[in-house]
Amino acid sequence: MAGPNKETLLDWYRQMVLIRDFEETCYQLYQEKRITGVYLHLYSGHEAIGVAAVANMHIGKDHIITAYRDHGIALALGVDAKPVMAEMMGKSTGTSGGKGGSMHIASKNHNFWGGYAIVGGHLPLAAGIALEAQYNNTGAAVISFIGDGATNNGYFHETLNMAGAWKLPVVWIIENNGYGMGTDIDIAAGNPILHQRALGYGIKDMERVDGQDVFKMYDTVQHAMEHARNGHGSVLIEAITYRYRGHGVSDKQYDTRMADELAEWKANKDPITLLRSKLVERYKNVEHDLSKLEADAKKAVAESVEFAENSPLPDTLEYLMSNIYVGQG
Template sequence: MAGLNKTTLLDWYRQMVLIRRFEEKCAELYQQGKIGGFLHLYIGQEATGVGSVAALRPQDHAITAYRDHGLALARGLDPKAIMAEMLGKRTGVSGGKGGSMHLASRELNFWGGYGIVGGHLPLAAGIALKAKYNEEDEVVLCYMGDGATNIGYFHESLNLSAVWDLPVIWLVENNGYGMGTAVDRASGQVELHKRAVGYGMKDGGRVDGMDVIAVYEAISDAARYASKNGPVLMESMTYRFQGHSMGDPERYRSKEEVQRYAAGDPIGKFRQTLVEKYKDVAGELDKIEDAVVATVAEAVEYAENSPAPTYEDLVAHVYAD
């Protein structure tokens, strides 16, 4: 925890709680039919998202798949504009044209959530190539689920990044299941980080993805390495407490298993750490939680009062002018 002051740690706590409350509200709005399409919740994986994004500098880049709300919030996208996107409003981060899976902010170097498994991996390589080409000190953090490690994009993108020494951290958020298929039913090598050897790239190992500080430290190390030397593959061991997406009957795992992981909830764990470290911090944490609830309520109010996109919005941005 060297160099991490209380303000920083409390802000991480705020972010983690924000992701949790924000997504709980999203699930509710989905049940009410106010959010449509797919909804893939990040609940349970907050420590991985917050710890890893905290390790990035403003000039660094993040890109991910469709489970993107948590990372968008962690990267600092406005919760109001994210919620507006969820509700399909023209004030949304993608103008209501992207939805839950396609949040992005060019300004914040958050290059988006993508809906085709593995499809964003070559984009990450291309963004990293830009940094290298222009000799800019920037790192790309490319998130993917464990399921993405078995699609061809993974192989081609990791190999190219190694051949070209691109500054990418390939971070597998291993939540145990690609949709409903457990890692050991989908991968010959179940320690996914070990595939680094096959590409001749740095094996960044595994990190406890339920421990925000451990994730921060591991990604910070990886970022330092990547900016100087080239790509790193690493794995964050995490767990999603909800289904793959809304309406997942979860036949592939037991209630007991989910409960076992829930006992190690990353937010509860981090709260415990903070309470042990800072005497009398509980009151501050409670205030943070209240503030987050207000932030989410504000976001919902903003989104609900925002206008729907228009015909002009529908047909805009197919091409650049």
């Protein structure tokens, strides 16, 4: 197999720097109180996982769903940064019209069924979406991300068991960043080798993958998608990664408590740096392209901020009360 070509790799790079820039900009905006609220969970550090997963989708056919660390998935799919940023600010131009906020970004056109705020709560939704694919024999597969913290609640057990029993076409990707909020997975799990749980549910175990290496992630998800699409049922992947920010941005202790670990991951295992050096090594004179992509990302994010800040805050009772029920307007 030839593997992804230069154009594809540059596109992955584009997505990753866009996500990083978007997330770090959100972080700054939050400090400046230009993004308000209490919940803002950033994807910095996890970029290779989302990008590699999306790269394996037939957009518009396959499905994707995640938890509240959801901005990066939207951007990787190609959802315009402007309405995503507008949603952060609660604007009516946001992806959810300001009703969902950071944790509830979605895009129907991309079969991105959203970000969800209850830990593990979206897992049975993923299985239900996969049930539709199986029911109507569409040949589609569902990608569902799972935080390591979610592997310890009942949704994980019940859903993966049902997915195993019914051979539902889901690629379950655990994003193991080592911490469920602030609690170390080694403290939280009886067996912290999370992929081994696949055995208990009769689903395919694809073991641990370096989640910072977009190439390895891509290959793994590719095999997993083939398995799911071909009627063999679910697959469990454990991607090892690291969170560059606290569980949410309101976590003030994170940077100091984790200083050593953070420095180590950023210096040696940064997914963007790793991809960048691969590209520089592989292609002559690629620096210019990369710099341009970095500048483009900055520009796109700056424009998204401008768009969001210039958009109106919804402010009518009618708007507040709309879309509670279908058919109600």
